[in-house]
Structure formats: C-alpha cells, structure tokens
Amino acid sequence: MTLTLPRRSRARTAALLALVLLAASACADDGPAAGSGGTVKIGLLASLSGTYQSVGKDIRDGFQLYLSGHDGKLGGRTVELVVADEGNGAATAVPAATKLLKQDRVVALTGVVGGGSVAAVYPLLNETKVPFVGSNGRPELKDVSRVWHTSYLSDEPGEAIAAHVRDDVKGSVYAIGPDYQGGWDELRGFTEAFAAAGGKLANPDGKTTFTPFPATTNFTPYFARIKASGADAVYTFYAGGAAVDFVKQYAQSEIKDVPLYAAGFLTEGGVLDAQGDAARDIYSVLNYSPDLDNAENREFVAAWKAEHDGSPTTYAMASYDAAAVLDRAIAAAGDDATPEKINAAIGQLGQIASPRGTWQFSPTTHAPVQKWYLRQVRQDGRALSNTVVGDLATVGG
Structure with a gap:
C-alpha cells in the first residue's frame, strides 16, 4: 500500500531534506573534522610492518592503553582512532599520512617511528594545518609551530x-x-x-x-x-x-x-x-625505564602488564604521554576542538606528569626537556x- 502525503507536507519535507543535504555538504568541505557531536577523530601513523614493526606496535598499544584507561575519551570527547601503517619509511608513510589528513580529516596526528618519515610528512602538516604530536625520534625541522614530540630529538x-x-x-x-x-x-x-x-x-x-x-x-x-x-x-x-x-x-x-x-x-x-x-x-x-620509582610509572606499568606480556618500552610510554597531551589540549580547546585550537592549547600545557618523571615542552624545539638515565x-x-x-x-x- 502506498501512502501519499498532502502537498503542503511534501513541500515541507522537501525543504527539510534540502537543508540537511546543504549542511552535510558544508561539513564535507570544511577541512578537518572538529569533533562535533561529542567525538573527535585522531590519526595514528606507525610502522605496523617492516623492520620497526615491534616499535610501531608499542606506539599503537601505548596510545590505546591511555584510551582504555579513560573510557575511550580525550578531553571529554569519544575518540575515533584511525590507525595507518607507516611501513619502512617515507615511501609508505606519505600516502598513509595523506589519507589520514585529507580523506579521514583527523584533527591531530600522532605516532610515526622514523625520522625520515617525519621529514617527509612534515609538508602535509603545514598544508592541512593539523598538529602533530609525535612519539618517537625526530630530526631538526625549520618550523615546529605545529610539530610536538613527547619522546626526544634524535641527537x-x-x-x-x-x-x-x-x-x-x-x-x-x-x-x-x-x-x-x-x-x-x-x-x-x-x-x-x-x-x-x-x-x-x-x-x-x-x-x-x-x-x-x-x-x-x-x-x-x-x-x-x-x-x-x-x-x-x-x-x-x-x-x-x-x-x-x-x-x-x-x-x-x-x-x-x-x-x-x-x-x-x-x-x-x-x-x-x-x-x-x-x-x-x-x-x-x-629517557625511560620500567623500574623508575614514581606514582605515574607504577600505575602505567601495572596497566600495561594487565594487558601485555613483558614490561612497557619507551615507545609505549611516549605514545601514552602523547595521548595525555592531547587529552589536556582537547579539553582546553573547548566546545569547538579545531586543529588550530588544539595546537594552541598544547603550547600552554606547562609541566606534564609522566611515567618517566615530570617534563615539559621546550618553547623552541617543542620536544621534552627531560632527564636521561644510564x-x-x-x-x-x-x-x-x-x-x-x-x-x-x-x-x-
């Protein structure tokens, strides 16, 4: 049986549908998703295959460990984590990062194992104006205005x-x-x-x-x-x-x-x-060892061992800290958590409590000022x- 709406109802329905389609079109052309509807989309790029597969998996698992301990949320928003494989270097990292930044439209990028991958992905960050919170080594870069690292500089x-x-x-x-x-x-x-x-x-x-x-x-x-x-x-x-x-x-x-x-x-x-x-x-x-004696490390190691065999690595720790940084920055960005606001908030975080001990971002390099251990x-x-x-x-x- 077919139901026929009155002409006035059909007109109102058509107008409403047009407004919905117009709004959807505007959102599609509006750059990176700003975490509307209580969600935020984060991209994680790491070597999940190749020579540094074990490093990449620790980076992925460290970030996910933080999420699992915070109800899957950062800054009070449910996280949609989009994971991509960096592979062995720039040749595979660039297309993977391009998809995350331009197709998936993440509001922040994290991870990345290789310094060469960082250097190759760097122009994309400037093009899309998306902040990068890296969790492994990084080479020197001329402009770090959107580049942050919770790990170290490679030298x-x-x-x-x-x-x-x-x-x-x-x-x-x-x-x-x-x-x-x-x-x-x-x-x-x-x-x-x-x-x-x-x-x-x-x-x-x-x-x-x-x-x-x-x-x-x-x-x-x-x-x-x-x-x-x-x-x-x-x-x-x-x-x-x-x-x-x-x-x-x-x-x-x-x-x-x-x-x-x-x-x-x-x-x-x-x-x-x-x-x-x-x-x-x-x-x-x-910059880290699982036997460091502080409250944050004891909690981190216990949480890691509850889900994994063995002890956590510096790669997992730095990625865990990257999630902590984004947690605070997204919360500080407020209702409209755009990439620009998240990036600005990272620069205002100050000291960060961490399993490695307290550290903070250098205002010049955007890498940690931190203690190193023998x-x-x-x-x-x-x-x-x-x-x-x-x-x-x-x-x-």
Whole structure:
C-alpha cells in the first residue's frame, strides 16, 4: 500500500531534506573534522610492518592503553582512532599520512617511528594545518609551530651519554650505526658531544662508520674493522631487527670483550628478549625505564602488564604521554576542538606528569626537556632487563 502525503507536507519535507543535504555538504568541505557531536577523530601513523614493526606496535598499544584507561575519551570527547601503517619509511608513510589528513580529516596526528618519515610528512602538516604530536625520534625541522614530540630529538640520547662514556672509557671509542636519517642524527649527537668533551674516536678517518640500511644483516666485517682500530669501547645505535643481529653477532665476535655503549633502543623491549644472554652488561642511555620509582610509572606499568606480556618500552610510554597531551589540549580547546585550537592549547600545557618523571615542552624545539638515565642489561629474576644504574644529563630547551 502506498501512502501519499498532502502537498503542503511534501513541500515541507522537501525543504527539510534540502537543508540537511546543504549542511552535510558544508561539513564535507570544511577541512578537518572538529569533533562535533561529542567525538573527535585522531590519526595514528606507525610502522605496523617492516623492520620497526615491534616499535610501531608499542606506539599503537601505548596510545590505546591511555584510551582504555579513560573510557575511550580525550578531553571529554569519544575518540575515533584511525590507525595507518607507516611501513619502512617515507615511501609508505606519505600516502598513509595523506589519507589520514585529507580523506579521514583527523584533527591531530600522532605516532610515526622514523625520522625520515617525519621529514617527509612534515609538508602535509603545514598544508592541512593539523598538529602533530609525535612519539618517537625526530630530526631538526625549520618550523615546529605545529610539530610536538613527547619522546626526544634524535641527537639527544648520544648527547646525554657522551660525557659519561668519555669518563668511563678513558680511551678511544668506535662509532657505528645505520646509514639513514635516524642513524645520522643519533650518531651525530654522540660524536659531536663526545668531541666537545675531549673524547677521541677510534674510527680511522675520525668519522662514524655507517652500514647500509636495511640491507646489512652480517656485521662481521665491521667488527674486524673495530678490532683493527684498537678501540677501547664501541658506541652504536640500532633498533628493531638490526639491533638483534648486531648484538647477537657482537657477542660471538672477536671484539666481544670490548665494552658496548648504545642509545637505549639497541636493547629496548622485544629485541632484548630476542637477543637473550648476548645483551648482558650492555650500557645504554634512555629517557625511560620500567623500574623508575614514581606514582605515574607504577600505575602505567601495572596497566600495561594487565594487558601485555613483558614490561612497557619507551615507545609505549611516549605514545601514552602523547595521548595525555592531547587529552589536556582537547579539553582546553573547548566546545569547538579545531586543529588550530588544539595546537594552541598544547603550547600552554606547562609541566606534564609522566611515567618517566615530570617534563615539559621546550618553547623552541617543542620536544621534552627531560632527564636521561644510564641503564645496564642485568638479571632481574628469571629475565634480563634494562636496569637504571644512574642519572645522566637533563637535555632539551
């Protein structure tokens, strides 16, 4: 049976439908979604495949852990979290970020593992005017007005440990790392600060040895060079699968008794489980360890262990903090949580309570001013762990 509306009712219905369609069209052309209707859309880009898959998963899981502990909300708004795979670098990161920023129209972007990916995605942030709250290393950028990081700048770990290595080794140090943006930044931070502190590199040309990335899986030829240099210690940066290969081969090499110092990513998280006893006694520098004794860390570690095997990593912690930053900023942005208002609110946050200890954004770099810790791989019950053995420098600003 067909019902026929009176002519006046049909006219009113048509007019109402036209208004609804007009409003929908305006919203579709209005840039990033502003979180209307009590929701907010956040984009998370991380390496969920490739060499740094374990890092990317920790970044994703750290952010989701914060959400699960806050009823799935940030700033009082229900979060629609759109997750995309960064892959192995810029070639896959850029199209994934383009979809998040232009098609999904997120109000903020977070995550990103690789420094090269950050540099490649950076122009999109300026184009779309969306703030980025990164949770892993970052290279230097000219304009950070929409770029924030809850982790570190990529040269800071090496900078923080350089003076300690000079004092501890009292001899020459061989610097080696992967040949890509992250490796360049990480090793530059160490070598420049080491030289400024009066340290001497054992590398024959006085320059860091860079290994092809991701092609290098056999490090034996490089260990022969280190032995020939007469180095008293080695400083390195590797992460992910390359860190497992490097550490296992180092422990079986002719330089196995040469002390090994590293940016903490060499033994962080799941790679330590894969390295096993080969990682024992390695010294590293990092901004976080699960054994830090403060209320925020105890709560964070307990929540993580309730949902995951093992202890949380610095990647998970920084992403957890990124969610905390966005939580406060979205709340401060008020009813109309646009990207511009969220970005402005981040700059006004001040001190942030964190599992790593209290920190705040540098007004110039938009990266944390924070303490760095000296760690050593030691036995902790039945397992090996990165145990804090001392405080290093406070870096940032």
